[in-house]
Amino acid sequence: MSHGRFSPESTRLDDAARAGWLYYVAGNTQDEIARKMGVSRQSAQRLVAMAVAEGLVKVRLDHPIGRCMDLAAALRDRFDLQICEVAPSDPDAPDLLTGIAIAAAAELERVLKSPEQRIISLGTGRSLRALVEQLPRMSCPQHVIVSRLGNMMEDGSATPYNATIRLAERVGAPHYPYPLPVLAPDARELRAMQQQLGVRNTLTLCARADISLVGIGQMDMTAPLHVDGFLPEPEIRELIAQGAAGEITSWIYDGDGRIMDCAFNRRVASAPLPANPEKPVVALASGTAKLPAIRAALKGRLITGLITSEATAERLLA
Amino acid sequence: MSHGRFSPESTRLDDAARAGWLYYVAGNTQDEIARKMGVSRQSAQRLVAMAVAEGLVKVRLDHPIGRCMDLAAALRDRFDLQICEVAPSDPDAPDLLTGIAIAAAAELERVLKSPEQRIISLGTGRSLRALVEQLPRMSCPQHVIVSRLGNMMEDGSATPYNATIRLAERVGAPHYPYPLPVLAPDARELRAMQQQLGVRNTLTLCARADISLVGIGQMDMTAPLHVDGFLPEPEIRELIAQGAAGEITSWIYDGDGRIMDCAFNRRVASAPLPANPEKPVVALASGTAKLPAIRAALKGRLITGLITSEATAERLLA
DNA sequence: TTGCCGGATGGGCATTTGCCCGACCGATGG
């Protein structure tokens, strides 16, 4: 079929998509694909591999595995959750993000399919990024996507893992990046920042969000806040000593899930977490390291939804 | 992990789902799955196969091409087509010819690449012209290109959009223009014309063609036959009233895809359309105006192949 | 108890797939 007669970039991906379709959907063997597309067997293989690598093929398992459903029901019951999904774990890679990303994507897709406007607010983190990658491209101009926290460090550079922009461009919805850095220099400047009109608007959207998806950060030396440079070692040690258990959109909370009254939190510029939220606040979190943080968040009802892995669900219920 | 320890029915599917998950999502090899689930390699394979067979595994191709291939497969299935291609539509210009021209060119290129002789017969129309423009220059002296209908009006002047000549010169193949006008003055003269030796030869070639590419004409006031002056307004109105739905190489057919028994068809000098063709007769057609004509042609099996646009494909399946 | 039957099991093998590697092609720069 077509060689590089047209724009070589796009055609190559198109061919990859075509090969992927023939392989995964139509069930052709790579030999047949090669013949049908007029390329060598190896090229066909490369095209299929590219379709996978570029994330064109999405596999979803449409079966509530009994054990996971049981765990999800138990979690919902025990922690009074509005939303709970448990994805199977690979025993050897129990913290693989793909599983919960797919489960969360399915959940979010349901929201996105609604014809009425939905305000969707997002935190940051690797799990949210993975979630976005699992979503199909859609056209949902009726919804609004808003970030619950900034993606700038104090010096103005951007943090990675910004899910909001990617989500917005993938589903074709208007989006509101968070117009402040993660941290303000001090409490006084923070108040000044929050007076700005654009900020107040974004904060209102966050407060009205129909669903919020957030990550959960642990509080140890591998804490995202520490790794990303927001929380120097002495400060995080101090906080841990004072009982810090976890963090959601940079708000640090203690073992009972209460937002701590500390210097750091007084500088946090993220949208406030609703106390006793009516609309679901769903956390995506899994892994041994995050267990105490998840437990505390559940205990303090900082979250009313949880999407996690089988292994983590088991430990939470133990 | 779990063998058939519990209700054998449900757990078996659960195991299948788990195996499928480990395979497709976590990317395990079947050996690893076997080890993790404590079954033999073959059983793991069977579980994965079952997950697929039971439809637990859903593969989605997140690329415009993917949607097109789904539509093509559905059309092939629904209308029992030998060849079907669906080109992506630009939502802003859904009836642009370029897309289907490229798809058709790819199809034709494959035929042209064959080292054995192929007889290729062509109709007329803008889509066929566009198709030819998309072909690269090649050297295929082994093939034969033949026109299925004339390009002369009754007064001897030529109609535009003659694809045969352009195709022949582009791919360097011998070609046979159709040695008659589009319409004979009446049925008697038509019979006389068809006795000529050269005509009989051309008709044989058309009947033996390994692939035929044709356009489809709609039957309304924008009908190519009317616009090009072959079908004056009173006559076309009359035909529409009698149920004319479309036209292929000037043969007018009704809503069920049956060639109509009418004065016009008795004067048509084009090669006859094969009834229940064995070799593919592929139509290039897209656009809202042509929908009824395409539907009827499919219904009557006047064509066994279709190359169309995404938008048109959707409407045909609706 | 015995024999039969349906379904699951794993050995074994042909096919298919993934991937390394040397060859080749076209663009770029000296």
Next chain:
DNA sequence: CCATCGGTCGGGCAAATGCCCATCCGGCAA
């Protein structure tokens, strides 16, 4: 003009997969 370099191509081979088939197991009826 040649050297270089990034990228693609296809040969070849080891690993992974699909599947046939002989065997085994448990239930069941004679």
